[in-house]
Amino acid sequence: xxxxxxxxxxxxxxxxMYLLLNEEGVITRVGPTLQKIRPDRELKGxxxxxxxxxxRPRCVGSFADLLNAKGGKLNLSFRDARKTxxxxxxxxxxxxxxxxxxxxxxxVEAVRDYHLTSADFSSTDPAIELLYLAEANSVAMEAxxxxxxxxxAAKISAEEQAFTDTLTxxxxxxxxxxxxxxxxxxGMPYALMHIDLDFFKQVNDTLGHAAGDYVLQQxxxxxxxxxxxxxTVARAGGDEFVIIFDHLTDRPRxxxxxxxxxxxxxxxxxxxxxxxxxxxxxGIAISTEQPASDPLKLLGxxxxxxxxxxxxxxxxxxxxxxxxxxxxxxxxxxxxxxxFG
Amino acid sequence: xHGLVNRAIQSFVCNTYGEDxxxxxxxxxxxxxxxxxxxLTYDDDLTDAVLDALSTELRRERSEILEDLGTYLVSHPAxxxxxxLLRFGGETYVDFLYSLDELPGRARLAVSDLILPAMELREIxxxxxxxxxxxxxxxxxxxxxGILRAMADDYGALVMLExxxxxxxxxxxxxxxxxxxxxxxxxxxxxxxxx
Numbered sequence: 069x070x071x072x073x074x075x076x077x078x079x080x081x082x083x084x085m086y087l088l089l090n091e092e093g094v095i096t097r098v099g100p101t102l103q104k105i106r107p108d109r110e111l112k113g114x115x116x117x118x119x120x121x122x123x124r125p126r127c128v129g130s131f132a133d134l135l136n137a138k139g140g141k142l143n144l145s146f147r148d149a150r151k152t153x154x155x156x157x158x159x160x161x162x163x164x165x166x167x168x169x170x171x172x173x174x175x176v177e178a179v180r181d182y183h184l185t186s187a188d189f190s191s192t193d194p195a196i197e198l199l200y201l202a203e204a205n206s207v208a209m210e211a212x213x214x215x216x217x218x219x220x221a222a223k224i225s226a227e228e229q230a231f232t233d234t235l236t237x238x239x240x241x242x243x244x245x246x247x248x249x250x251x252x253x254x255g256m257p258y259a260l261m262h263i264d265l266d267f268f269k270q271v272n273d274t275l276g277h278a279a280g281d282y283v284l285q286q287x288x289x290x291x292x293x294x295x296x297x298x299x300t301v302a303r304a305g306g307d308e309f310v311i312i313f314d315h316l317t318d319r320p321r322x323x324x325x326x327x328x329x330x331x332x333x334x335x336x337x338x339x340x341x342x343x344x345x346x347x348x349x350x351g352i353a354i355s356t357e358q359p360a361s362d363p364l365k366l367l368g369x370x371x372x373x374x375x376x377x378x379x380x381x382x383x384x385x386x387x388x389x390x391x392x393x394x395x396x397x398x399x400x401x402x403x404x405x406x407x408f409g
Numbered sequence: 410x411h412g413l414v415n416r417a418i419q420s421f422v423c424n425t426y427g428e429d430x431x432x433x434x435x436x437x438x439x440x441x442x443x444x445x446x447x448x449l450t451y452d453d454d455l456t457d458a459v460l461d462a463l464s465t466e467l468r469r470e471r472s473e474i475l476e477d478l479g480t481y482l483v484s485h486p487a488x489x490x491x492x493x494l495l496r497f498g499g500e501t502y503v504d505f506l507y508s509l510d511e512l513p514g515r516a517r518l519a520v521s522d523l524i525l526p527a528m529e530l531r532e533i534x535x536x537x538x539x540x541x542x543x544x545x546x547x548x549x550x551x552x553x554x555g556i557l558r559a560m561a562d563d564y565g566a567l568v569m570l571e572x573x574x575x576x577x578x579x580x581x582x583x584x585x586x587x588x589x590x591x592x593x594x595x596x597x598x599x600x601x602x603x604x
Contacts, residue, residue: 179600183600185598186499186500187500196599199600200494201518201519203490203493203494203497204494204518207490211413211447211448214447215447215448215449
């Protein structure tokens with residue numbers, strides 16, 4: 069049998085988690101680190117198969133089966149309360165066997181649970197390097213995580229302060245309100261056009277959000293192309309847009325612009341081979357016609373005109389006139405309904 | 410310069426001299442911001458400007474400041490994680506000294522774009538070592554002086570250190586180990602993570 073003192077001394081140094089087994093599979097010698105993790109239990113004298121549960125090879129009835137394990141490879145854990153998964157390598161020798169055990173990837177938990185030190189590992193064992201790497205990695209990850217959190221916070225605050233709608237490149241609602249607040253003190257004549265897409269929801273629902281986004285971008289392009297550089301074109305939210313026309317209060321001209329916008333928006337757009345058809349309704353309010361209205365109120369009046377246009381059917385455009393709030397379709401002066409579809 | 414290096418300087422100044430002092434330094438250095446990000450990279454000139462401003466502000470030699478920085482990195486609770494990582498170098502102070510050869514490699518494994526100068530330890534005779542820091546990061550030798558001194562305390566070793574100057578950009582530190590178990594040192598448990 070193997071109890072050669074030189075062999076034992078060598079194993080203690082080279083792999084402090086070994087076991088020597090005799091012909092019956094009984095433990096005759098325990099490596100110091102292995103004994104350390106079961107301080108209250110004398111491992112020597114126990115049967116190997118009583119002490120460990122095997123996951124690989126799974127069907128082991130006898131010590132002989134164990135010795136036949138393919139490549140000597142073992143996956144095992146203690147049978148007692150603190151299981152601790154380990155990897156093992158068994159080599160039959162002189163009728164008995166040497167088993168070398170290792171914590172494998174669970175070394176981080178094992179070191180913590182059993183208060184192991186570097187002296188418990190052979191100095192060539194990369195366990196300490198693995199621990200170092202796990203710890204260094206978590207420190208570095210934490211630093212990266214902190215950076216990401218700060219960048220995310222900065223992004224949110226930048227977006228909150230931004231005046232641009234990132235999807236369409238138009239002014240956003242915040243910018244629009246900023247421009248309108250300046251109109252309040254100005255006394256400059258202007259008109260507000262409130263634009264709401266029709267059938268947009270269907271595009272989104274049937275062709276997906278990417279198609280919806282594409283449509284919004286195309287509409288934005290039309291709005292910019294059909295207006296003057298000094299006009300403020302904003303995406304007020306969702307599929308709603310607002311255009312502020314400075315020094316433009318002439319109904320026929322505004323009507324022509326609105327008409328062109330509707331015509332162009334109604335042209336089918338193609339997205340990945342799919343045809344997207346939408347239309348739009350427009351409500352217009354003019355500052356000089358409502359001298360008592362501040363910009364916010366005027367926007368509300370453009371909104372009333374918009375919904376009057378919608379009630380009149382899709383692809384309509386209306387100018388606001390007092391009393392329109394009373395849901396009276398006849399109150400609208402201009403009725404210009406386009407056929408859709 | 411890697412953000413970690415800049416962040417280390419910032420942490421050192423804030424925790425040693427206060428945040429107001431740090432703001433004064435970043436202003437004097439013309440940084441235009443006051444917080445370095447550990448995981449970004451900055452122009453080397455910025456680090457240089459900060460160290461110059463710090464030297465003027467504290468009226469101390471840059472080398473002294475860098476040595477204090479090294480001591481701070483190992484001994485201050487705010488940067489305990491780094492001290493732990495260094496203690497992975499070995500069981501004893503001599504093991505630790507020998508692990509310095511692979512310190513840049515270890516650093517790179519953790520943070521792939523963190524490039525530290527190569528280091529080489531030579532045992533001249535029993536208890537007498539020299540550590541050569543390769544060129545690339547001027548003043549790194551002084552930081553290492555502080556680290557070596559503080560790590561000696563950590564391991565409970567008694568050492569004498571001397572910065573033997575720079576030769577062609579390489580800095581050499583002479584280390585004399587007087588006693589390896591001079592005091593108890595600080596405990597280090599492998600399985601207990603900082604923070």
